[in-house]
Amino acid sequence: MTNVAVIGLGIMGLPMAINLVKAGYTVTGFNRSQDKTDKLVADGGKGAASIAEAVKEADVVITMVPDSPDVEAVVSGDDGVFANAKKGALWIDASSIRPDVAARLAEDARAAGLRPLDAPVSGGEQGAIDGVLSIMVGGAAEDFAAAQDVLNAVGKTIVHVGPSGSGQTVKAANQLIVAVNIQALSEAIAFLEAYGVDTDAALKVLGGGLAGSKVLDQKGQKMLDRNFDPGFRLALHHKDLGIVTSAAREANVAVPLGAAVAQLVAATVNQGDGGLDHSGLFKQVLQQSGRK
Known part of the structure; x- marks a missing residue:
């Protein structure tokens, strides 16, 4: 799995995306403000004009946005992750959202043919920059195993804590x-x-x-x-x-x-x-x- 899409290039998402580039992944980013996308491109990544464009070739899609409604907005609809990511892709939501929303969206992701993991992070901006985040992961054990290398590129303490929604809890x-x-x-x-x-x-x-x-x-x-x-x-x-x-x-x-x-x-x-x-x-x- 070499192609990674990162949706949301904020205080946490951008350094995570840059660390994925440094780890050798082909990283395509999408962000509402263009300057953050430009920063990723300057560091060796690629930019996309839409979510659909960002995820179409991705083996792994990482979302890092502020809140539950923001996650729902980027994954749903004709331009969203679920409608445009290829079947079998891993969807890793690194946002911090409500556990019940995470569990519900995981069901929707599976129905769309994706492999969902809720993987919120702790460590702040410096932890993201240094690639030493703590990551608590909910989802299927086999999907966690498949995502291990990608998670290792952005974190240090990475633990599978249970089924979908457990990471958010x-x-x-x-x-x-x-x-x-x-x-x-x-x-x-x-x-x-x-x-x-x-x-x-x-x-x-x-x-x-x-x-x-x-x-x-x-x-x-x-x-x-x-x-x-x-x-x-x-x-x-x-x-x-x-x-x-x-x-x-x-x-x-x-x-x-x-x-x-x-x-x-x-x-x-x-x-x-x-x-x-x-x-x-x-x-x-x-x-x-x-x-x-």
């Missing part, structure tokens, strides 16, 4: 853990700053103990620097927490911390900060503390 759990960690780190840094502690030294020692985490490693300095350039936008985490709280309610699972952080993220987004990195949740803590 695990991703929702991932986003719950990350959001609560970002909130806790935000509160801790505000607390340290209020007491005039050497925050660089404090984060170094905290990172070496039980409080250490990838969130602390990757987001702590951004908070200290008040640098919230997006690696993963708050607006997208807001969407993901909506998935978490809705799915938890359907399963009769209590997520009190998740629900509280979801409201704090919502407030931050509603105040106009949805385009910031999710570490920008720190701004909400500072505001509530009367600090800058």
Whole structure:
């Protein structure tokens, strides 16, 4: 399988596509904004004027778009993936969407003769650039095995977690853990700053103990620097927490911390900060503390 189509060349999709080019695949990309397609072409890929054109020769189709309705839009209709991809192609949805939508679209994909995998990713923009994403994959075991080489080109920790929809369920759990960690780190840094502690030294020692985490490693300095350039936008985490709280309610699972952080993220987004990195949740803590 040498021909890969990537639909959605955003913060995550573009570096993933470039890493596939570097791995030796023939990569054709489609994106609504032409500049991202031009960037892929400059790095050795190909550009397409439509989804239909992008997927017509693809052995593997990867979709990486923001939300459930966006995935449905790119796979359905006369110009969509399902109507134009060749029979037997793998469809890997790397987007983060509702588990029930993922399972339903997997059924539609199979009816169209495709082999679906829901494979949301974690690791942010830098993880995508470095090709070290964590990928949680739902779908048939044989389809996962067939997709292994392609997934290895963009990720490092790649695990089959169950049938269709399971990847999205695990991703929702991932986003719950990350959001609560970002909130806790935000509160801790505000607390340290209020007491005039050497925050660089404090984060170094905290990172070496039980409080250490990838969130602390990757987001702590951004908070200290008040640098919230997006690696993963708050607006997208807001969407993901909506998935978490809705799915938890359907399963009769209590997520009190998740629900509280979801409201704090919502407030931050509603105040106009949805385009910031999710570490920008720190701004909400500072505001509530009367600090800058």
